[in-house]
Amino acid sequence: MAVTAGSDPPLEAGTGQLLAHLRSVLPGLAGALRQVGNVIxxxxxxxxxxxxxxxxxxxxxxxxxxxxxxxSLGLSGYTELRVGIATDIGRADQAGWEVGIGADVLPTDPLDRVLRTLLAVDLQAMHETAAGLDLRVVETVIGALVAARRIDLYGVGHSATVLEDMQMRLHRIGIASWTWSDVHAGLMSAAQLGPGDVAIALSHSGRSTETVDMLAQAKASGATTVAITNFSTSPIAEIAEHLLCTSVRETSYRSAEMSARHSQFLVLDLLYLAVAQRTHERATEPWTRAAEAVAPHRAPYETRARRDAETPETTRGGAR
Structure with a gap:
């Protein structure tokens, strides 16, 4: 789901995104409302x-x-809630997914079922993330990235690893960007930002205090702020001007942060590819230079048949 922070657009019955939206807002619901959501x-x-x-x-x-x-979900009443749930179930059945907490790996599962479950859970998360993205908000973020003087990327733990990949790709097309996982270094960098700069924070829970603090400093410095999280009512969502939400559920043997990586990469890939499209002319030269720089460090591709054909008989099979 992608929304401008502070706005939570109402759902429409039949969109097939009600359960994903519920998981996103559940932590921010009051106690009694959260009880209803948990039962669903x-x-x-x-x-x-x-x-x-x-x-x-x-x-x-x-x-x-x-x-x-x-x-609280933006629905007109209980009938619309049931329609939304039934739509999600039908959509999941059609795609071969399991709905709710049943899509999990058990200690006794054979390897083939582990593989099928893993594939189904990750594909479902990516499909739900994509379906929930508001491309108008994504376009706004892309425009800010294209025009940015510099880009800061904030995250800790698994999130920092994901952001390092984004930074490498941006650098390859000539866009100045830095990833900060140490809060002290990140705060110092955020303090140097200003209008025209962009800060992207990645936190699955939206509650990592270091990441929240870094993004808050970037906002105070005047930078455009973007948050990528799984929970639209989390602290980091309150800070960001633009919010991009993933839709991920935790499974056994994989923490929520680990399960979120594919959906996070999907959102970041979309941003990167769109930025590369819009900066194609100026990005071609740095892309080429980068490719030429690493080319000498790649071994030539040779098939075994080709090696055997070029190897003297005496070294390949011994003297005869």
């Missing part, structure tokens, strides 16, 4: 058939609370 995510199939009274009872709340929950 635990068993979406049951929730799609349940009455408003049954959902209230299972969540330990009331029909009035369920109604408030619907409105």
């Amino acid at each position: 995510l635990e068993d979406p199939a049951w929730a799609s058939r349940a009455t408003i009274v049954e959902l209230g009872e299972r969540s330990g709340t009331s029909p009035a609370t369920v109604t408030r929950f619907c409105r």
Whole structure:
């Protein structure tokens, strides 16, 4: 999902993005509303058939609370909620995905099922991330990146590793960018930014205090700020001018941050490729220079058949 920070567009019934949106906003919901959301995510199939009274009872709340929950998601009422859940389930069934917490790896699973589950979970996350992106917001971010004097990238842990790849690609097309994972170094860099610069912060949870602090400093310095996170109500979402949300669920043996990498790369790849498109003329020269610089460090490609054909008989099979 991609929105300008501070705006949370209402969902529309039948868009097939209700459960992804719910996972994104769930941590920011009040206690009783969060209870309703948790029950839905635990068993979406049951929730799609349940009455408003049954959902209230299972969540330990009331029909009035369920109604408030619907409105907090931008829905007109309970009927629209059920339609949205059923649409998500149908979409997942058609794609061969499992909905809810069932798509997981168990200790006794054979390797082929582990592979299928891994592929299904990651593909679903990428499809839901792509479906939730507001391309108007993405275009705004791309325009800022193209015009930027410099770009700061903030993240810690797994996020920093993902951002290092983005930095390398931007440098290859001649765009000045730096990745900061140490909060002291990042804060010093953020303090040097100003209008016309861009700061991108990556945090799956949106609650990494170092990343939040670095982005806050960049905003105070006048830079355009962008956050990429899985949770649209997280602290980092409150700071950023532009918000790009992934849609990822944690599975066993992989933390949420690890599960998020493919969807994070998808968002960053989109930004990079669009920037490369729009800077094609000026990017061609640095791209070529970079390729020429690393070319001598790559061994020539040779097939075994070609090596054998060029190797004397005495060295290949021994003296005869």
